[in-house]
Amino acid sequence: MVATILVGMLCAHLLCFALMFLLISKRLQGKRMGMDFFALGSLLLGFAYVLQLAEGGPAWSVMSVVNHTLTLAAPIAYWLGSMRFFGYAAPLWRPLIAFSVVYVLAQVLVQWSLGQAARYAMLAGISSLLFLGMTLTIIYGVRTFAKDLYAEMVIFALLISGICVLNAMKFMKILDGGLEALDMDSSFQMAFYIYMSSLATVIPPSIVWLVLRRLTDDLRDMAGRDPMTQLLNRRGLSEALKVFFNTRNPAPAHLLLMDVDHFKHINDTYGHQAGDTVLCHVADVVRNTARHGDLTGRIGGEEFVVICLDTDSAGVMRLAERVRAGIEEQAIDVAGTQHPLRCTVTIGVSRPFASTQALEGAMRDADAALYRGKEAGRNRIELPRTPHFHPDPHAGRATPCQRTPSEPAVLSDGSATHQQP
Incomplete structure (x- = not known):
């Protein structure tokens, strides 16, 4: 019963x-x-x-x-x-x-x-x-x-x-x-x-x-993610860094801050839909080029971030050059355009930092380097101004497009601009 x-x-x-x-x-x-x-x-x-x-x-x-x-x-x-x-x-x-x-x-x-x-x-x-x-x-x-x-x-x-x-x-x-x-x-x-x-x-x-x-x-x-690209936003980057720096004896991190060159011109010429396609393409290149474990993010507008973990200055430069070259070399198919578009990025590198609290300082550091890269002709990698950053000389300072500011930069399907940096 x-x-x-x-x-x-x-x-x-x-x-x-x-x-x-x-x-x-x-x-x-x-x-x-x-x-x-x-x-x-x-x-x-x-x-x-x-x-x-x-x-x-x-x-x-x-x-x-x-x-x-x-x-x-x-x-x-x-x-x-x-x-x-x-x-x-x-x-x-x-x-x-x-x-x-x-x-x-x-x-x-x-x-x-x-x-x-x-x-x-x-x-x-x-x-x-x-x-x-x-x-x-x-x-x-x-x-x-x-x-x-x-x-x-x-x-x-x-x-x-x-x-x-x-x-x-x-x-x-x-x-x-x-x-x-x-x-x-x-x-x-x-x-x-x-x-x-x-x-x-x-x-x-x-x-x-x-x-x-x-x-x-x-x-x-x-x-913690950007809704368009699904990369981390500022909040997501900070939380991920907390996890990293809470591990035992983590190595210092380096920050790459990149900005799409002449993005306003792309938006004005081809429309915001084309601009969104370019941003998503850059996000895909950044995501696929970064090493497993690195943090990739979009922090607003046309600015992207890679936080390199567990590597030295030479490794940071190699990664930055792979990202820069990958974005420059790949054409972007955009609906409504007769020819694929192309874009480039300028990348600023920060000094190494070893805590979540130092993230904002690294952002400012990389932003200053990015601004110098824009002034020097765009489509390049700019190092921080510090005696503590010594990349491997064999890796080379990745500045493959050392144009003067007046030299035209290819933006899309063969068109050019003489817009000042």
Whole structure:
């Protein structure tokens, strides 16, 4: 009787949380983070327990076959939902339908060849394997794609491993004692349903917590990024630098401040849409040229920033030259123009700095160098005026376009300007 009450409560929990997950997925709209999959998994498992109550005990019937199929389809839906939560485009209906058809045929074959006890043992055994796979996936995720959710994932792994162990024990009990091991009032079944009821109470709110945590992280990330280019803004650069400088003995950082040459002329000649295309192109070159771990940002208008981490002055100069040359060499296709546009950038380099508080000083340092580069002819790299900055002489001071201010600078499809710096 107590076990029947526990199963009834389990059904109510699962069906209520299925509705809650569905409502949350509707509110999330485009980015559902697997909540619709979790809703389906809870619904399938809830109906499976409803059928178990209606069945009353082990039996060979259509209801029993459907019950077993739904019981195993539910963790598969949860598994696929977890993949969606972490950004993997996992399909839903095709694998569920394929599994259901295969498992129905497997039940018929096992029932016909080995008997009813073997069919129930197969259910417990496959359930144990499924939850073992989920546990191993979570452990792998803690080391790779879910590092930011370390504590939560460890707790999930422990809870799900408990289901794995209980189903493995049920499998062994059925093999040893037959269908008597499935008696609802046995001590093992009581422990099993108490554990499952506890999970049905704990896990769904935990999933909601993970969704809220991810949404909060996304909002924080959006607040730290430029909406057009998705590069970091000033706030994002400062927060990322705090993380870097809070590590043990970080090396000094260097700042590259770059400005698109004659950007106002591009806007006035080809329109603001062309200007936005140029900015996005420059952002892509900066993002793809910077080393892994460097911080890339747009701090307003046509000004971009690269904060070089864990490198020396020579490495900073090499990176600056790669960025400058990459922007100069690549043509930009703009809608409404007959020929691709081209642009250049002038880059100012700061002195090395070793704290987040020194970021503004590095900005001023690089801005002064940038202004000198503009006065000297643009499309060049200008070093800080300091005896402490000594780039490798073999790297060369990257000033490949040492034009006088009166020399024309190519801006677009062959047109030129004599605009003063």
